Amino acid sequence: MSETAVIIEREGPVGLIGFDNPPVNAASHALRVGLKEGIDAFAADAGVKVIALYGVGRSFVAGADIREFGKGRKEPLLNALITEIEALDKPVVAICHGYALGGGLELALGCHTRVAIAGLTVGFPEVDLGLLPGAGGTQRMPRLTGVTAALDLIPTGKRIKADEAVALGLFDTLTDGDPRTVAVASGQAVIDGTLATRRTCDLSVDVDPEVIAAAKAKAAAKGKLVAPMKAIEAVAAARLPIAEGLAEEVRLFQECLAHPQRAALVHAFFAERAVAKIPEKDATPREVASLAVIGGGTMGSGIATAALIAGLPVTLMEVSDEALARGRGTIEKNLAGALKRRKLTEEKHDAALARLTTTTAVDALAGADLVIEAVFEDMDVKKEIFRKLDAVMEPGAVLASNTSYLDIDAIAAETGRPADVLGLHFFSPAHIMRLLEIVVAEKTAPEVVATGFALAKRLGKVGVRAGVCDGFIGNRILSHYRKVADYLVMDGASPQEIDSALEDFGFAMGPFAVADLAGLDIGMMTRKRLAPTRDPRERYVPIADRICERGWFGRKTGQGYYLYGDREGPNPAVAGIIEEERAEAGITPREITDDEIVERYMTAMIAEGARVLEDGIAQRPVDIDAVFLFGYGFPRFRGGPMFYADTIGAAELVRRIETYAEDDAFFWRVPPLLARMAADGTTFADLDERA
Incomplete structure (x- = not known):
């Protein structure tokens, strides 16, 4: 035989x-x-x-x-x-x-x-x-x-x-x-x-x-x-x-x-494995036997929950006993939910809770092998925390920030050990969402990057390597294509029509429903932070600002683009705000089809994805696909934005962008990478194969 x-x-x-x-x-x-x-x-x-x-x-x-x-x-x-x-x-x-x-x-x-x-x-x-x-x-x-x-x-x-x-x-x-x-x-x-x-x-x-x-x-x-x-x-x-x-x-x-769905779903299946192939793959991860989390809010509590479920001892730090009690309560609720969903047995639930320690003293974190800062998005606050961590953490401890947008290089520069610093951008709810962007700063050591990927694996996350820029891979691309939704509203579509078209395309939720879920105040904070750097040529849509000025931040306040609680449905007052802003801008609304909504939205997403690749923020197109599949609700049966781009073709994408640029030449610009692909007939899949 x-x-x-x-x-x-x-x-x-x-x-x-x-x-x-x-x-x-x-x-x-x-x-x-x-x-x-x-x-x-x-x-x-x-x-x-x-x-x-x-x-x-x-x-x-x-x-x-x-x-x-x-x-x-x-x-x-x-x-x-x-x-x-x-x-x-x-x-x-x-x-x-x-x-x-x-x-x-x-x-x-x-x-x-x-x-x-x-x-x-x-x-x-x-x-x-x-x-x-x-x-x-x-x-x-x-x-x-x-x-x-x-x-x-x-x-x-x-x-x-x-x-x-x-x-x-x-x-x-x-x-x-x-x-x-x-x-x-x-x-x-x-x-x-x-x-x-x-x-x-x-x-x-x-x-x-x-x-x-x-x-x-x-x-x-x-x-x-x-x-x-x-x-x-x-x-x-x-x-x-x-x-x-x-x-x-x-x-x-x-x-x-x-059927095309088969190829897309197979690509999505392989994407989860492909993202683990990183330049630092041969580096030896540092041992992580214990974890510390700074910040007991929704994100910090979610990160702590994920680590506890994975069997790690966790020390949670907050600024006051009251904040600690809230954080511990959130963790207890998360673990109870895991028990109810049968993700944990009674024995494992009790053991996870027993591994949690809480403190208000930064010195109590000193013995942790890895500490994750998960406070709100304020650079000055984060810098102060990292200066304190630099003073108390043992040599070799990994210092990580959960920032969604901010400069990891600037944070690392506040320490005397920038090689030990990286970004670990979790997605909310952190104990459930599978994506973890592992943000590699200029001086991050290879073994620290490897440690981030080892932690992702232990927590059951899909780790994706990202470079440093405002928003990294996912939020940088999001900030670009999300503007298209606002432009479409100004030009004639309703938020509900846009959400419906994109949900019909396959997204779990449309962009305005997502904004309500995340909290409209989060977006407002980002817009204010970036306002000094905004190019005067950029078209700006103030509708979300007007909604926030009324104290409407989405689900958390009972209303935003939609109403919640006993008054489910579109918020009728938003239609009035939209009409006022259109009149102020001198815009006569036009009919916008579902096909146009999807085409503009996806074209903007793909275009910024191409720029993220050109800038080296993502290593390969498949990294972008993984980020959106596992963190942003991109329809799995479409394979990811860059896989989907290949089904459209670079030449068609360039044609669309050039057509849209006739009305807005600042926003709609052809990325050089896409132009080259259109000229030589290559695809994003070709780039994945070469990587």
Whole structure:
């Protein structure tokens, strides 16, 4: 036999096929070849009465091999192999531990009985990549569990644990033990008749059209994703004879494969891994055994919560006992929420809370390995804090600022250890949002950058390397394209029309709803800070200022662009403010379509993204995509702004900008990078490949 990613051996009458393809036994070509060789050999061996499949290491089979994405498919194909296994005269038992996901779970469903080892997680994550299970999952699961259970897992990507899988009928029995040992014992149990076997394809299932219609309505309400709808159609095909149902599954799978959403979702999947490739990747991170957080407001409390959940001891500092009590209360509320959502057990919840220490004395932070300043955006306050930290922190401690906009170089210059200083820009709520911009100042040491990425990984965040400028990657780009929304309001659209158009495009919330959620006073503070540097040629829209002057800051005050509480809906008074400002500026409002809203908004986002790349603030286009996917609610099925830019094309983007510049030549300027790309026909994907 050829060298493969499997172990093929016999234990008496039990033929064993062990998957050994680290790290997670992905269903690679090598694994499929080995499985095929093992099945063929044991099928021809009269001494083998039963075949048992199991996983070596961490998992049974945790899905497809992502390294094969985008490459030609090589036989044996998994769907044909599973059908061959199901048709064997000799019984085949699947022993699943760790993870059995996607194709791994489909392989198990094609076996004649399934044994789950405690701790197993199963599911069909294909929809997260814009696909559906293409190796029989949509046909075999309904036959085992019924349609309702199948619709709960397959179109959603939901994962479940072993006990639930057994309760649903997806697995036949639950046990403990080493997978190989269980495989031998289970094989013998099949021979002895104490473990029953059957072919899933021989089962039938009733498919209620009303249940299918309800599932489609539920999927449609969640957005414009194609794969969940196709997956529901595939499950509905389980009413057909198995061969016809499998053919329909393949047809629907191919439709998903050809759809643009699939490429965008795969790009988003890989983006999370690509951003970890940084110039400092070979540097050794400093040990972080304890953390300190300065500031017990919403952001500081969220950061502390994330660290506590990750198992780190945290010291929280505030200026007064009253502020500390509020901060501790917020953390307790956050942890209680995690407990309620089952992100924490009672034991882990109590242990996390026990790791929290509070203080009003900066000296009490001295023993922390990393301290994160998370006070409000005031440069003088931050500089004072870093001068104090410089005096009390031990040598080698990492000093980080959670600033959203301010100059990390200027903050680092207040210390005698600028190499130890970096930005760690969390996104609110910090214990939930996954993005962490790791801002590298001019003198930040490589091992300090590596420490930031190690912390991001420990906290379950997606760390993205950013350079120093006003707003770094995300907020710098946001500050540019957000102006377009204000311009569109002045020119004729309502805030609600803009929000609706962009939500229809795929954003979770439109820009005006987001502004209300964040607090309109936050934006006002930024505008005031930047006012002295504003170019007189820049078009300025004062509508938000007029709203803030009335004390309306959004959700926190019960009204902003929208009304909250008992008066849900658009704030009618804002329409009057808009009319007044249009009249003051001499603007006659015009009709603006949803397509124009999206095109102008996205073109501005992409243009500033190109400038961020030119300036070296982001290393690669994929870094920008990751920032917006994980921090700004960019629709995942569109891949990120720079991926989306390639679907438009550089030449078209340049044409748009030049057209818009006829009315506003200051704002609408073609970035040199985009002009070069339009001239030579290159894409942002090309830049990612070269990086």
